[in-house]
Amino acid sequence: MKAKVGESKRGKGANGTDGxxxxxxxxxxxxxxxxxxxxxxxxxxxxxxxxxxxxxxHVIDLLKTPQLAQNDQILAIPxxxxxxxxxxxxxxxxxxxxxxxxxxxxxxxxxxGK
Amino acid sequence: MGKNRNGHxxxxxxxxxxxxxxxxxxxxxxxxxxxxxxxxIVCGGPGCGKTMFAVEFLVRGATEYNxxxxxxxxxETSEEMAKNVASLGFDLKGLAARxxxxxxxxxxxxxxxxxxxxYDLEGLFVRLQHAVDRIGAKRVVLDTVEAIFSGFGNAGxxxxxxxxxxxxxxxxxxxxxxxxxxxxxxxxxxxxxxxVSDCVIFLDHRVTDQISTRRxxxxxxxxxxxxxxxxxxLIDERGFSVLPxxxxxxxxxxxxxxxxSGVADLDEMLEGKGFxxxxxxxxxxxxxxxxSTLAAHFAQQTCRDGERCLYVALEExxxxxxxxxxxxxxxxxxxxxxxxxxxxxxxxxxSGLEMHxxxxxxxxxxxxxxxxxxxxxxxxxxxNRNELHSMLMRLIDFLKTKQITGFFTALTSGRxxxxxxxxxxxxxxxxxxxxxxxxxxxxxxxxCIYVLKSRGMAHSNQVREFLMSKEGIRLLPVYVGSGxxxxxxxxxxxxxxxxxxxxxxxxxKVEQRRVLEGKRKALEAQIEAMRSEFAQEEAxxxxxxxxxxxxxxxxxxxxLEMVSFRGGARQGKTGERNGRVGDGYEG
Numbered sequence: 001m002k003a004k005v006g007e008s009k010r011g012k013g014a015n016g017t018d019g020x021x022x023x024x025x026x027x028x029x030x031x032x033x034x035x036x037x038x039x040x041x042x043x044x045x046x047x048x049x050x051x052x053x054x055x056x057x058h059v060i061d062l063l064k065t066p067q068l069a070q071n072d073q074i075l076a077i078p079x080x081x082x083x084x085x086x087x088x089x090x091x092x093x094x095x096x097x098x099x100x101x102x103x104x105x106x107x108x109x110x111x112x113g114k
Numbered sequence: 115m116g117k118n119r120n121g122h123x124x125x126x127x128x129x130x131x132x133x134x135x136x137x138x139x140x141x142x143x144x145x146x147x148x149x150x151x152x153x154x155i156v157c158g159g160p161g162c163g164k165t166m167f168a169v170e171f172l173v174r175g176a177t178e179y180n181x182x183x184x185x186x187x188x189x190e191t192s193e194e195m196a197k198n199v200a201s202l203g204f205d206l207k208g209l210a211a212r213x214x215x216x217x218x219x220x221x222x223x224x225x226x227x228x229x230x231x232x233y234d235l236e237g238l239f240v241r242l243q244h245a246v247d248r249i250g251a252k253r254v255v256l257d258t259v260e261a262i263f264s265g266f267g268n269a270g271x272x273x274x275x276x277x278x279x280x281x282x283x284x285x286x287x288x289x290x291x292x293x294x295x296x297x298x299x300x301x302x303x304x305x306x307x308x309x310v311s312d313c314v315i316f317l318d319h320r321v322t323d324q325i326s327t328r329r330x331x332x333x334x335x336x337x338x339x340x341x342x343x344x345x346x347x348l349i350d351e352r353g354f355s356v357l358p359x360x361x362x363x364x365x366x367x368x369x370x371x372x373x374x375s376g377v378a379d380l381d382e383m384l385e386g387k388g389f390x391x392x393x394x395x396x397x398x399x400x401x402x403x404x405x406s407t408l409a410a411h412f413a414q415q416t417c418r419d420g421e422r423c424l425y426v427a428l429e430e431x432x433x434x435x436x437x438x439x440x441x442x443x444x445x446x447x448x449x450x451x452x453x454x455x456x457x458x459x460x461x462x463x464x465s466g467l468e469m470h471x472x473x474x475x476x477x478x479x480x481x482x483x484x485x486x487x488x489x490x491x492x493x494x495x496x497x498n499r500n501e502l503h504s505m506l507m508r509l510i511d512f513l514k515t516k517q518i519t520g521f522f523t524a525l526t527s528g529r530x531x532x533x534x535x536x537x538x539x540x541x542x543x544x545x546x547x548x549x550x551x552x553x554x555x556x557x558x559x560x561x562c563i564y565v566l567k568s569r570g571m572a573h574s575n576q577v578r579e580f581l582m583s584k585e586g587i588r589l590l591p592v593y594v595g596s597g598x599x600x601x602x603x604x605x606x607x608x609x610x611x612x613x614x615x616x617x618x619x620x621x622x623k624v625e626q627r628r629v630l631e632g633k634r635k636a637l638e639a640q641i642e643a644m645r646s647e648f649a650q651e652e653a654x655x656x657x658x659x660x661x662x663x664x665x666x667x668x669x670x671x672x673x674l675e676m677v678s679f680r681g682g683a684r685q686g687k688t689g690e691r692n693g694r695v696g697d698g699y700e701g
Binding site for chain 1: 218220221222223226227228229230231232233234235236237238240241243244262265266
């Protein structure tokens with residue numbers, strides 16, 4: 001269970017993570033629900049700790065812009081979409097399991113295969 | 115669980131409002147369609163047609179009932195879906211462009227989803243709401259919503275969300291069709307029917323003897339009467355069509371009108387008037403007993419009366435059938451040209467029973483005949499007698515409600531047998547049953563025909579011999595004597611014998627009459643002779659009398675003269691007389 005955050009500034013991390021690349025993130029919420037607020041707080045924390053200066057984050061409230069849900073095929077709320085780098089990855093839930101979020105964002109090597 | 119949740123609705127006391135689906139036959143089976151403003155589950159195995167059902171429900175709503183709809187697909191993209199249903203004549207893209215339909219594809223890619231903590235499916239609701247708002251949708255189709263189970267791990271949460279979704283749809287009064295995959299031993303794989311308590315429809319597609327049949331069953335329909343039987347349905351170029359089976363009531367309009375069978379002798383056996391209009395007639399018999407010929411005569415008669423007839427031939431091509439019928443004096447081609455007769459032929463093996471039924475339905479709708487001939491109906495059957503029975507029942511039912519006379523022929527396999535057991539099953543459906551069979555006697559095979567039953571009329575109980583010629587059909591009384599029925603040459607020789615006897619009797623009669631006449635003439639002559647004799651006598655007597663009188667008068671004159679000559683004593687007294695007389699003399 002090695003947990004090593006990628007260090008290089010550009011390109012793939014030595015261990016195959018996307019640690020060094022610019023991340024474009026979107027967080028889809030539907031109103032100010034407790035789950036959404038928790039997710040946003042958790043995300044901000046992760047970004048501050050692991051992506052300092054290397055990410056762009058948009059928070060999209062589907063109650064205001066429902067038409068945006070289709071493009072990213074949003075079903076679950078909250079959903080964090082990593083638009084860049086490709087491929088697109090989706091992380092759903094309130095992002096309370098930080099390790100899983102890091103794996104999902106490919107900032108952390110896969111834990112135990114999945 | 116679901117039941118309790120819905121139990122709250124105070125509207126349940128009122129009649130459940132229904133929304134017409136526009137799917138042919140389905141609205142009849144359910145007495146008006148699916149529950150309005152509520153979700154309905156349509157479930158079944160792969161390829162059972164549930165998506166077609168759902169899409170047609172949506173398209174018909176948008177085009178025929180002015181109820182725009184949202185088609186939310188989970189497995190096929192909007193493009194794929196549009197392409198798939200284009201073959202049914204549905205233009206989803208066009209409808210979407212006209213804002214009648216919104217196509218919303220929900221893609222679920224398990225590989226790219228990581229779950230971290232709590233979530234819900236609010237995104238689905240948001241999207242649905244947005245789609246509904248865009249066109250003011252009244253209908254929704256979710257095909258197949260249970261696909262979410264493959265994308266997300268938390269089954270308990272998904273169930274709760276699906277329940278919430280159904281409630282949400284109901285609250286918004288959206289008439290919804292939700293498709294679901296059949297499960298092992300359950301209606302749906304994920305038990306969705308648990309959450310929809312109003313209406314569940316099960317579609318089945320099975321193949322027996324290489325012939326596929328599709329069936330639909332209304333598993334549950336709360337607060338409404340519906341047909342619980344399996345009913346067949348079809349998907350063809352016109353879309354989805356359900357064939358309503360028997361209407362549960364036997365409430366056909368009955369007619370007292372009679373229609374000729376086209377064979378005068380047969381009419382005569384049926385009170386001299388023929389069949390009842392709108393009744394069902396079955397002619398059954400072994401091969402070559404003249405069933406088709408009778409059918410052709412009936413068809414011809416119908417057209418001759420200026421009515422329309424549909425002739426479904428399942429044994430011969432139209433060309434062959436018309437040619438063959440010409441040989442017995444029936445010209446069907448003429449009526450085909452006139453447009454009165456519609457001649458259709460297809461191979462019975464071509465499709466399942468349902469397809470036959472549907473084809474007949476369609477032809478009847480198009481041609482609007484007053485009589486339908488199916489020759490032979492047994493050819494529709496491949497394997498299962500029960501199926502034929504139920505199909506025949508539906509067919510007859512359909513024809514009866516339309517007051518169409520149905521004329522069917524049935525081929526029975528046994529030779530010289532009495533009614534076959536299998537035929538008894540369909541007897542109850544048939545109003546007039548004519549049985550044709552052959553009789554072998556003296557090295558000949560002759561056809562016989564009799565009316566086994568004919569409801570509502572005093573039909574003949576005679577067995578007639580069936581003769582076919584260029585002039586058509588004759589049904590001759592057979593010779594019945596000394597415990598045997600004689601047909602063919604045996605009948606002919608018997609008839610010849612009878613004829614000879616007859617002639618003899620006739621001759622004797624004539625002779626007797628002649629003798630009598632002679633006697634009468636002789637007598638009359640005698641009378642005449644006597645009468646003239648008498649007349650002569652009479653004349654003679656009259657003459658004699660006259661002569662006698664004259665003589666007497668002359669005599670008395672003479673005597674008077676003599677007296678006056680003698681004169682004298684009696685002068686005074688006789689003087690006057692004498693004087694007068696004397697005057698005469700003197701003058």
